[in-house]
Structure formats: C-alpha cells, structure tokens
Amino acid sequence: MTAPKEIVDAVLEGRNQAxxxxxxxxxxxxxxxxxALAVLHRSAGSAHVLGLTGPPGSGKSTLVSxxxxxxxxxxxxxxxxxxxxxxxxxxxxxxxxxxxxxDHGDDAGVFIRSVATRGALGGLSRACLDAITVLDGxxxxxxxxxxxxxxxxxxxxxxxxxxxxxxSVPGMGDDVQAIKAGLLEVADVHVVNKAxxxxxxxxxxxxxxxxxxxxxxxxxxxxxIQQTVAANxxxxxxxxxxxxxxxxxxxxxxxxxxxxxxxxATRIRWVAEELVLDELxxxxxAFDHALDEVTAHRTDPLSAARHLVGRR
Amino acid sequence: xxxxxxxxRVMLAKIGLDGHDRGVKVVARTLRDAGMxxxxxxxxxxxxxxxxxxxxEDVDVLGVSLLSGAHMPIFxxxxxxxxxxxxxxxxxxxxxxxxxxxxxxxxxxxxxxAVLGQDTAPDTVVERIRDVSAPAREx
Numbered sequence: 001m002t003a004p005k006e007i008v009d010a011v012l013e014g015r016n017q018a019x020x021x022x023x024x025x026x027x028x029x030x031x032x033x034x035x036a037l038a039v040l041h042r043s044a045g046s047a048h049v050l051g052l053t054g055p056p057g058s059g060k061s062t063l064v065s066x067x068x069x070x071x072x073x074x075x076x077x078x079x080x081x082x083x084x085x086x087x088x089x090x091x092x093x094x095x096x097x098x099x100x101x102x103d104h105g106d107d108a109g110v111f112i113r114s115v116a117t118r119g120a121l122g123g124l125s126r127a128c129l130d131a132i133t134v135l136d137g138x139x140x141x142x143x144x145x146x147x148x149x150x151x152x153x154x155x156x157x158x159x160x161x162x163x164x165x166x167x168s169v170p171g172m173g174d175d176v177q178a179i180k181a182g183l184l185e186v187a188d189v190h191v192v193n194k195a196x197x198x199x200x201x202x203x204x205x206x207x208x209x210x211x212x213x214x215x216x217x218x219x220x221x222x223x224x225i226q227q228t229v230a231a232n233x234x235x236x237x238x239x240x241x242x243x244x245x246x247x248x249x250x251x252x253x254x255x256x257x258x259x260x261x262x263x264x265a266t267r268i269r270w271v272a273e274e275l276v277l278d279e280l281x282x283x284x285x286a287f288d289h290a291l292d293e294v295t296a297h298r299t300d301p302l303s304a305a306r307h308l309v310g311r312r
Numbered sequence: 313x314x315x316x317x318x319x320x321r322v323m324l325a326k327i328g329l330d331g332h333d334r335g336v337k338v339v340a341r342t343l344r345d346a347g348m349x350x351x352x353x354x355x356x357x358x359x360x361x362x363x364x365x366x367x368x369e370d371v372d373v374l375g376v377s378l379l380s381g382a383h384m385p386i387f388x389x390x391x392x393x394x395x396x397x398x399x400x401x402x403x404x405x406x407x408x409x410x411x412x413x414x415x416x417x418x419x420x421x422x423x424x425x426a427v428l429g430q431d432t433a434p435d436t437v438v439e440r441i442r443d444v445s446a447p448a449r450e451x
Contacts, residue, residue: 020370024370087344090344093349094341094350098365102357
C-alpha cells in the first residue's frame with residue numbers, strides 16, 4: 001500500500017492522481033497521513049475557500065459548476081468538495097453531485113471530489129477541513145465546499161470557509177425559512193438561485209427583511225443578496241466578483257486573520273478532543289481502572305475524568 | 313493498515329449515446345444498500361470524462377453500464393486511454409448491461425475484471441464488486 005509520505009511531493013506539485021489518493025488517506029485516516037498533512041499545511045493558506053450551502057434542489061451543484069467555469073475563464077484552478085449524506089441504515093451513499101458538473105470532465109484545472117458524511121459525528125468535519133488543506137496545499141486557487149446545510153457538524157465545516165454563501169430558491173416557503181434561520185449568522189453572501197422563476201423578488205425581499213432584523217454594527221460586512229440562474233450562467237460572474245470583494249474586505253479589515261485564528265482554534269480543539277478521546281476507551285488500562293473505581297463508588301466520575309486528562 | 317472497515321467506493325458511468333439508465337440506478341441503490349459509496353456520473357459522458365472523474369474520486373471500482381451495443385469500441389477506447397496515463401489507475405473496471413456472450417472473452421482480454429449481464433441477481437452484483445475491489449483496495 002502506498003504511504004502518504006511517498007506522494008506528498010506529487011500533491012505539492014498539484015498532480016491530480018496524488019491529490020485524489022491523499023484525499024482518500026485523509027478520509028480513511030491512514031497511518032502517516034498526519035505527517036503528510038503537517039507538510040501540506042505549511043504550503044497551504046493561499047486558496048480562497050468558499051462554502052456553498054442550501055437546501056436540496058436549490059441548484060448548489062449547478063452553481064458550483066457555473067462558478068468553476070467562471071474561475072477557469074480567469075485562468076484560476078478550482079477544487080470542489082461536494083458533501084452528500086450517507087445512508088443511516090447501510091452506511092452507503094449515492095453521490096450524485098458530479099451529474100451537474102460534467103462539463104469540466106477533461107479539464108485538469110477543475111478537481112471535483114464527492115464526500116459522503118459517513119455518519120461519524122465530527123469525523124466529517126475534520127476530514128473536510130483536512131481535505132481543504134490538501135487542495136490548498138496542492139496550489140488550488142479556489143476551493144469550493146458544497147454541502148446541504150443541516151446539522152451542527154455541517155455548520156462547523158461551512159464556518160471554516162472564508163466566504164460562505166447560502167443558496168435559496170424562490171417558492172420553497174417554510175422549509176427554506178428554517179434552514180436560513182440556522183445559517184443566517186454564517187452567511188457572508190445570500191444567493192437566490194433560479195431567479196428567473198416566479199417569486200424570486202419576493203424571496204429577495206424576505207431575505208432583505210431578515211437581514212434587516214439581524215443585529216449589525218458599523219464597519220461590518222454588508223451581506224449582499226445576489227440573484228443567479230446557474231443553469232444558464234446569469235449572475236454568476238457578478239457573484240464571483242462579490243466573493244472576491246468579500247475576501248478583499250476581510251483582508252483590509254483584519255477579518256481574514258480573525259477567521260483564520262477562529263478556524264485554527266476549531267481545528268486544534270477537534271484534534272485535541274480526538275487525542276484525548278483516544279485514551280478514554282475500554283482497553284486502555286487507566287480508563288479501565290477508572291471504570292472499576294467509579295462503578296464500585298470508590299471515586300466519582302468527575303474526579304476520575306480529571307485524573308485521566310491530567311487535571312485536578 | 314486501517315482496522316476499520318472502509319466503504320467500497322464505486323463509480324457508475326454511462327458513456328456515449330445510451331439513454332437507458334434504469335438499470336444503473338437500480339444497481340446504484342443496491343450497492344448503497346450494501347454499504348458502498350456510489351458516485352454516479354449521469355448520462356452521455358465521454359470515456360475521457362469518466363476516467364478523469366474516476367481518478368479524482370479515487371474509486372475502487374469503475375462500472376460502465378452499456379445497453380447501446382457500443383461496448384467493444386468504448387472499452388477499447390477506455391483501455392487505450394489508460395495505456396496513455398502516466399500512472400495506471402488502481403481501480404478495477406467492470407462492465408454491466410447487455411453484452412453478447414461472444415464479446416465477454418474479448419472484454420476480459422482487454423482487462424475488464426467482470427462482465428455483469430442484465431440478468432445478474434443484485435446479490436451477485438454486490439458479491440462480484442466486493443471481489444474485484446479487493447486488489448484495488450490493497451494498492
């Protein structure tokens with residue numbers, strides 16, 4: 001079996017086959033992948049990471065495809081991570097986002113990877129952020145993370161993007177309201193896709209109303225509402241321009257740095273949690289001892305836990 | 313090696329002028345229900361697009377569904393493209409759909425790991441895909 005460290009150089013050169021392999025290592029948490037990620041992390045940081053989220057059927061995949069086409073026309077390379085849920089029953093998944101992204105088939109400058117959530121709480125989040133590191137470290141100019149924005153884990157993932165776009169469509173009524181409420185705080189840009197449909201202006205008005213009600217202070221980024229028809233490309237160039245403007249605004253106002261720090265904090269915390277949890281399972285002597293002691297009421301859960309993580 | 317069981321990743325592809333996708337969708341669901349991750353390409357892809365996508369997705373198995381009768385030229389093209397790749401991809405390639413018995417040997421000789429005709433039972437499809445994915449997953 002190929003070891004992660006053997007292909008790090010090829011990933012840094014941006015070779016698609018190596019990038020694909022490394023993403024599998026990240027997903028499978030193959031031995032040695034952490035060392036490879038450590039190298040890649042040092043070369044990462046220059047990509048613009050976009051997060052695109054919205055309800056199923058809002059046209060996210062089509063929009064991602066249209067954005068990729070736009071960025072390619074500017075000569076920039078694009079990496080896409082398209083997240084779809086795994087079946088809770090079988091653990092399997094049908095990943096269909098590529099169906100809408102077919103016109104980049106023979107362009108090596110667009111790298112698309114389908115990711116199944118695999119049901120692991122937090123596991124997806126970490127794998128996704130590591131996958132962003134891989135694409136970023138491989139020299140990708142724009143990384144687009146596409147996910148159905150439901151659940152805390154997905155909000156965590158999407159928050160790792162520098163620019164988050166929440167996609168709505170006209171006429172989705174209450175469903176979309178619920179999702180927007182959960183993601184309202186993280187949206188840097190609202191997109192009303194399929195804007196050629198009836199009710200688009202109403203959806204825009206509703207979003208505007210909601211933004212007006214949210215707390216805002218002076219000097220904050222003014223969240224724009226962009227209208228697109230991804231299927232024919234209308235509004236896509238404008239949307240990309242807004243994404244660019246957002247990145248520029250963040251850089252000027254120190255927000256880019258702030259988000260990078262927040263992102264770093266999240267990632268350190270996740271990894272730390274994993275390191276700690278790895279020691280807290282049956283089969284580890286200290287943990288088994290703690291189990292015995294707490295079960296026999298010789299000590300209490302909190303004291304045992306403090307002892308185990310080395311804090312008093 | 314990992315100790316956990318990782319899902320087998322399969323790409324299912326339709327290539328060329330063949331609009332019959334009911335079978336491939338049934339197979340996609342069958343594989344999902346067997347715990348596999350299935351990436352479906354959609355209709356009317358070119359061999360170039362499909363190979364590119366399979367490399368990016370780093371799948372264990374690439375299944376090409378063909379009911380158009382064009383399986384010989386399409387698989388010839390696929391293996392020609394693979395010969396031109398800088399590195400041989402690790403995935404196994406299988407064929408599904410309608411293929412006359414007399415073509416099966418020729419397909420196998422080209423490098424097709426399994427030919428699953430339209431009458432293959434769902435359980436057999438799952439079993440064969442598990443079998444052919446094993447060497448790819450070691451790679």
